[in-house]
Amino acid sequence: MEVPNSLTSSRLEYMYLGHNNFEGNIIEPVSKLTNLTHLDLSFLNTSYPIDLRLFSSLKSLVHLDLSGNNISPASLSSDSYIPSNMAMLFLKHCGLKEFPNIFKTLKKMEAIDVSNNRINGKIPEWLWSLPLLHLVNILNNSFDGFEGSTEVLVNSSVRILLLESNNFEGALPSLPHSINAFSAGYNNFTGEIPLSICTRTSLGVLDLNYNNLIGPVPQCLSNVTFVNLRKNNLEGTIPETFIVGSSIRTLDVGYNRLTGKLPRSLLNCSSLEFLSVDNNRIKDTFPFWLKALPKLQVLTLSSNKFYGPISPPHQGPLGFPELRILEISDNKFTGSLSSRYFENWKASSAMMNEYVGLYMVYEKNPYGVVVYTFLDRIDLKYKGLNMEQARVLTSYSAIDFSRNLLEGNIPESIGLLKALIALNLSNNAFTGHIPQSLANLKELQSLDMSRNQLSGTIPNGLKQLSFLAYLSVSHNQLKGEIPQGTQITGQLKSSFEGNVGLCGLPLEERCFDNSASPTQHHKQDEEEEEQVLHWKAVAMGYGPGLLVGFAIAHVIASYKPEWLTKIIGPNKRRIW
Known part of the structure; x- marks a missing residue:
C-alpha cells in the first residue's frame, strides 16, 4: 500500500483496513495521514511486529484497533509516544503476556480491551485512577487478582467491567457506583454476592456463572x-x-442448591423471556401460572423436585403463548398429556421469528459505539450426547420431558410442532403407538422415545425425515x-434393542420367511394413515404468524444436558 504525498495533508479522518492481507509494511504510509481520528488495522496477518511508536505522528487519533496483530513489547512501555488524546485502544488477540503500561500515560482513555491474550498476574491499581475510563474488557486471560485496594475501583468511572474466564479468586470486588454491566463468570470467586450490589441502581447485567459463590440470591434483581x-x-x-414493572428478561439460577418454590412474584416480570432453574432442589408443582407472561420463550425446570400433572386442569392446550423450549426432565411429573396438549404452541409454524436471546450493552462516546452482547444459554440433550450451555440464538424448538413418571398416549397433536428439532420423551411410562403425526416434523433432528411401554410398529413416515440424525426407540414393546x-x-x-x-x-433379525408377505406387517401403518392426514389438516388450519418456532445455534460452554449437541464442540463462553 502506498500513500501519495498529496495525501499527507489529507482531511481523511476514518480508515478501516482490518482483516486484510496486505503485502509489505502498511503502517508507515498510514502514519502520514495526520488527520486520522479512527484507525482500524485489526487482524492484518503481518509478518512483523507492529511498533506503536509509529503512530506518534497521528496527534488527532482517538480510536485505534490493533487486535489480532503481533505488537512490539518495547512499544507498550509507559514512555511510548502514543497520541495523548487516545480514548479507545483495542489489543485483543495480540498474544500479550503483560498488562500494557502504556495505558498509564493515557489520561483521556475511555475504553480498554485486552481480552483473549495471555496476561497473568494482578490488575494494576493505577488502572482505576484513569479519570474517564468507562469500559474495561480483560476476559480470557490469566489474571488472578487485584493489585492494592479495590476501593479505588468503587470510586472509578467504569461502567462496563468484563472479567470473565480468568483465574480470579477470593471475594468479589465492590463494584463502581456507575456500573452498568459486570461479567465475572468462569473464575474462582468465593464468598457471598456482596449486599452493596443492591445499591448499584444502574446495573443491567450481572453475570457470575461458573464460580464458587455461596449464600442467598440477592433480593434486588427485579x-x-x-x-x-x-x-x-x-x-x-x-x-x-420481583416488583410490578420489573425489567428482568433473563434469569438463570441453574446448578445451585436452591430450595422452596418458584416465587409467584415472577408474574410481575412481564418482560421475562428466559427462565432457567434447572439442577436445584426446588419442590413445586408445574407453574401453569407462568403462561400469563406474554414474552416467556424458554423454560427449564429439569433436575429438581417438581411433581404432579403437566396437563392443565381443563385438559386443553398447555397455553404458553410464546414458548419455544420446554425442558422439564428428571423430575416427578405424573399423569398423561391431553390430546390437545401441543396445540397453539409457538413451534407450530415452520416460518419462525428469530429469537436472538441476547442482551446488548452499548458504550456510547464521541468516538464511536462499542457493543458487547450477553447471551442466553441452556442445557440440552441432543443426539444422545451430553453437552453444556448451548446459546439460544436463532429459532427452532426443543422439548425434553424425559425421566419423569408420565403415562398414557403420546398425543397426535405433537405433529403440529413444525419447528421442532429435538424431542425427548424417554424414560417415562408412555403407552400406545408412536404417533404417526411425527412424520410431519420435517425439521426434526433428534428423537428419543426409549424406555417407555410403547407398542405397535415404528411409523413408516419417519424414514422421510431427512434431517433426523439421532433416533432411539429402544426398550419398548415395538414389533414389525x-x-x-x-x-x-x-x-x-x-x-x-429391547424390542423383541x-x-x-x-x-x-430378518423379518420375513418365504411364506410371509411384507405388506401384512405394515397393515397397522395403513390403518393409521387417516389419522396422520387428520393432523396434517389441523396443522394447515393454523395461519402463518399465529405460531412461530425457534432455533438453537450452539456455541458451547458448559452445562449438563443430554440432547442438543450439534454444531460446535465444547469451548469457553465468549463475549464478542
Missing part, C-alpha cells in the same frame, strides 16, 4: 435485565421480591419391520 448466577453454590430460595430408509438404517443397533418384536436393519 430491575437487572440480565441475571446469570448459574453453576455456583447458592442456597435458600429464589427471592419473592424397522422402516428401511437411510436416516433409520444408519442408526446404531442400540437404538432399537422388531426386525430388519440395522438389527440382525
Whole structure:
C-alpha cells in the first residue's frame, strides 16, 4: 500500500483496513495521514511486529484497533509516544503476556480491551485512577487478582467491567457506583454476592456463572435485565421480591442448591423471556401460572423436585403463548398429556421469528459505539450426547420431558410442532403407538422415545425425515419391520434393542420367511394413515404468524444436558 504525498495533508479522518492481507509494511504510509481520528488495522496477518511508536505522528487519533496483530513489547512501555488524546485502544488477540503500561500515560482513555491474550498476574491499581475510563474488557486471560485496594475501583468511572474466564479468586470486588454491566463468570470467586450490589441502581447485567459463590440470591434483581448466577453454590430460595414493572428478561439460577418454590412474584416480570432453574432442589408443582407472561420463550425446570400433572386442569392446550423450549426432565411429573396438549404452541409454524436471546450493552462516546452482547444459554440433550450451555440464538424448538413418571398416549397433536428439532420423551411410562403425526416434523433432528411401554410398529413416515440424525426407540414393546430408509438404517443397533418384536436393519433379525408377505406387517401403518392426514389438516388450519418456532445455534460452554449437541464442540463462553 502506498500513500501519495498529496495525501499527507489529507482531511481523511476514518480508515478501516482490518482483516486484510496486505503485502509489505502498511503502517508507515498510514502514519502520514495526520488527520486520522479512527484507525482500524485489526487482524492484518503481518509478518512483523507492529511498533506503536509509529503512530506518534497521528496527534488527532482517538480510536485505534490493533487486535489480532503481533505488537512490539518495547512499544507498550509507559514512555511510548502514543497520541495523548487516545480514548479507545483495542489489543485483543495480540498474544500479550503483560498488562500494557502504556495505558498509564493515557489520561483521556475511555475504553480498554485486552481480552483473549495471555496476561497473568494482578490488575494494576493505577488502572482505576484513569479519570474517564468507562469500559474495561480483560476476559480470557490469566489474571488472578487485584493489585492494592479495590476501593479505588468503587470510586472509578467504569461502567462496563468484563472479567470473565480468568483465574480470579477470593471475594468479589465492590463494584463502581456507575456500573452498568459486570461479567465475572468462569473464575474462582468465593464468598457471598456482596449486599452493596443492591445499591448499584444502574446495573443491567450481572453475570457470575461458573464460580464458587455461596449464600442467598440477592433480593434486588427485579430491575437487572440480565441475571446469570448459574453453576455456583447458592442456597435458600429464589427471592419473592420481583416488583410490578420489573425489567428482568433473563434469569438463570441453574446448578445451585436452591430450595422452596418458584416465587409467584415472577408474574410481575412481564418482560421475562428466559427462565432457567434447572439442577436445584426446588419442590413445586408445574407453574401453569407462568403462561400469563406474554414474552416467556424458554423454560427449564429439569433436575429438581417438581411433581404432579403437566396437563392443565381443563385438559386443553398447555397455553404458553410464546414458548419455544420446554425442558422439564428428571423430575416427578405424573399423569398423561391431553390430546390437545401441543396445540397453539409457538413451534407450530415452520416460518419462525428469530429469537436472538441476547442482551446488548452499548458504550456510547464521541468516538464511536462499542457493543458487547450477553447471551442466553441452556442445557440440552441432543443426539444422545451430553453437552453444556448451548446459546439460544436463532429459532427452532426443543422439548425434553424425559425421566419423569408420565403415562398414557403420546398425543397426535405433537405433529403440529413444525419447528421442532429435538424431542425427548424417554424414560417415562408412555403407552400406545408412536404417533404417526411425527412424520410431519420435517425439521426434526433428534428423537428419543426409549424406555417407555410403547407398542405397535415404528411409523413408516419417519424414514422421510431427512434431517433426523439421532433416533432411539429402544426398550419398548415395538414389533414389525424397522422402516428401511437411510436416516433409520444408519442408526446404531442400540437404538432399537429391547424390542423383541422388531426386525430388519440395522438389527440382525430378518423379518420375513418365504411364506410371509411384507405388506401384512405394515397393515397397522395403513390403518393409521387417516389419522396422520387428520393432523396434517389441523396443522394447515393454523395461519402463518399465529405460531412461530425457534432455533438453537450452539456455541458451547458448559452445562449438563443430554440432547442438543450439534454444531460446535465444547469451548469457553465468549463475549464478542
